[in-house]
Amino acid sequence: MSEAVADVPQMSRTCFFRSGIFIWSVFVALAILITVYQDLWPWAMKYPRGWVIPLKGWISDFMSWLINDLDFGVFTFKEMTRSVSWVLSWPLTFVNNLLVEGFAFSTDPGAEAVLPPLPWIAVVGLFVLAGIAIKDWGLGLLVGACILYLAIFGRWESAMVTLSAIFIAVPLGIGAGLGIGILAFKFAGVKRLIIPVLDLMQTVPVFAYLVPILFLFGFGPVAAMIATMIYATPPMVRIAILSLEQVPDDRVEYGEMAGCTPKQLLWKVQIPSARSGLMIGVNQVIMLSLNMVIIASMIGAGGLGFDVLSSLKRLAIGSGLEAGIAITLLAITLDRLSQAYSKRPPPAHLEHDTYRARRQKMIYLAATMVVVTWVASFFIPAIRTYPESWQLTTAGFWGDLVKWINVNYFDQLEAFKTVLLVNVLIPTKRFLLATPWIVVVAFVGLLGYRLGGVRLSLLAIALALFIVVTGGWKKAMITVYLCGISVLIAALIGIPIGIWSARNERVHRVVQVCVDTLQTLPSFVYLIPVVMLFRVGDFAAMIAVVVYAVAPAIRYTDHGIRQIPIHLVEASTALGCTRWQILKRVQLPIALPEIMLGINQTIMMALSMLVITALVGTRDLGQEVYIALTKADTGRGIVAGVSVAFIAIISDRLITAWVKRKRAMLGES
């Protein structure tokens, strides 16, 4: 809008009426008018309860119809979902037996295991070997140390339960993602259908997935694994479509000219050519699976997520933190291994034979190690399970540390919290709750019109109205307020760090490592330190959201400034700009679209985290989903979840439209 302002003096009359200043002044005047005379139109202020469409009820009714009444003749719907669970329970049980329980060969649940599980030494050794085989000794030792931590700090069984779910969910997620991706790539119709579904699936908060899963597949590890798989698949679909489409045309043309059948073309030309892209998808699936399998402890996944959850409920900070660190180390292990695998340098001729010999050696070594330790574990219990007497715990230390902080710095922390609450959070919340819904809907509609035209405007209005008519407006506004403030703070922290990192190599390296780590951590982990220091409530939630969502703001700012062609900076230097002037007048304006994309990502992450902070007692849509989950109320959960997704989609489309306009102005495509 600033460009419109600059043009005002020489604008003609009609032009003035279409300018930003005029339109927004009229809008603000109308909004004030509506708010001041709100007694005249109470329905505009507060959406009447009688007008609410009972969508929640309909969905719940539909779900119970599915479960109770739907009958395909040969079998019922319920039998179908239960048999899916049954089929999936087999591989899960097998891996679980292999890593945790041992094989009992008996239907009696209390039976002693006949064959013991893989010894912990073998598992640690396998991870070390995997690290060495994929990259080098350094990686091997790193992941070995991470896994060893799990044994030393008494998290072994939980970690192995979590790992079993990942081992099964990941291949299934990759397979399903690749399959759907291939279909969408080959058939334009499937693609048109699948893209909006993916948009929705990737913005619906994680808790919302759990509700229907709980309803359809029951409570337990298998249901949790299904939720994990469904949650982790969409990015794989997207990446599969993208990397298949990015295979160079001439390579496909070559395949056709060589006389490939369509099948040969796909499997021998297109998929191998898309390999590096697909591997990024694999990494994504692994990390998302870990994130979800932790959260799915709420529907019975067990494992490390359950440890964190139960500690949070008991406010047992020490053991919660220890479990959180275990999750973090597991995340780092899986991320580093899969990243190193996807970034392996292209093969070279000289290594061809040695490579094969090396691989064979590794396989022999791994097999020997597994067999030897496993046989030994029959005789030596210390090999079978990590002895309890060797275990360490830092729970007490962490508990004392938190106590110490709270005793010595309670006043400072409390003052900090109060100042922000009283001066920023509460006024913003009041302002948003006092704004008539009709004004907010009109605002997003008008913004959509100014940024992207009629279609965007209609989309924004429709999505916002959905939230209004399904009766979630007040909670949505609390979501917007918490999300908005968190994003603002994240931007105020993230953008300066990004700028600093763009201008200083040493800072850049440190920041990269921090941001990478922040982004690998499952969202659950963020709750632990926040609860320790700030207990529960909006403020604690906000801090967790800021820490979780700050990474993209930093990363995109850094990247946006770094990608500016060096000759522009050189030209400005030659013109005599100071470093500050270059930053303010050249680098920031050009990097602005990229920075806004980072903010967009921050908003998406903030929304997804906000839902998880329902566990620390917020009053927003996230809480609504969480309550629905505890009550297994499918309709309520889905409607609240979709409302969060719609908030995300509105903000995403508006920002993307703005970025597009700005980029067109800068002459970029």
Add this chain to the structure above:
Amino acid sequence: MTERSVKFKCSNVWKLFGAGADTFLGRYPSPTEQDIQREGLIAGVQNASFEIAEGEIFVVMGLSGSGKSTLLRCMSRLIMPTSGAINIDGVDLLDISERQLIELRRHKMGMVFQHFALLPHLTVLGNVAFPLEIQNTGTDERTRRTLEMIELVGLKGRENYYPHELSGGQQQRVGIARSLAVNPEVWFLDEPFSALDPLIRREMQNELLRLQSLLRKTIVFITHDFDEAIRLADRIAIMKAGKVIQIGTPEELVLAPADEYVREFTSEIPRAKVLSVASVMSEPSGDELHGADIFPHSRIESVAPEVISRDRAMAVLDDSGKVVGRLEPGHIIPVLAGIDNQIV
């Protein structure tokens, strides 16, 4: 050329892009530029017709956007022409099933690409064996044939290298070996040397001529470089804005350009490289010096040292040894100086 049989034939090939392209030619049987513009279509190829003889090197020359690549993709059926007929050995490519097309490509066609289009996950060996592998050629035959092709293009010893380890010229040699592995009859080359350095380009052009003297394929060669066209072509088709403007031997193009556009291209070409003795010789008068092998179809460049060093009128002989013309230094010096068209 007339004595050789027709291998490949395009008749009235059109390729139009845009909405309604399929029905356009039904509505306008012989459309003008204005008709195409009015309908908002883009013409990739307009009414191209020509025949290519067996063993001929047929070069399609045009600047970027002239439609030469589109024409090649129609000829190889990578894209479907809007209308027309494309015959290879009398079989119409537009008229056969998917399965037959695959069979045809597996045995009769080979193609080389501008940016090589090698498969990055396969070694040189794997890339060259690929076309044989997908048609399930037996292992022995495949290995034998693959190694033979790698040796033919001079890459022996590099069998286990991956594409990213090779230079551009070497990569294109792999592209050539791979396209020849199934012993195709028609060989499409889509600007195969344009992505290479000038020195390597020249080396690869010589390599192509060497291979052609051994293999005698029917070649369709696309280029935007007129020098390259002159060096390699038996005949050249010049394209502009989707139309084939002129088809002829290099000499015909130089001597009788169809329009200003063709004249522009030919004006910079050293004429002695293109013109034949027949185009400058005079009637024999009986006192010519015999002893040098000068024929009517010899390029002036190749006989100039002989004629100028002897500084005499020389006899031009036909294949049976009969004197058919007289060549004096005065005939060829203007050509060498590039001023013959100004004198005439």
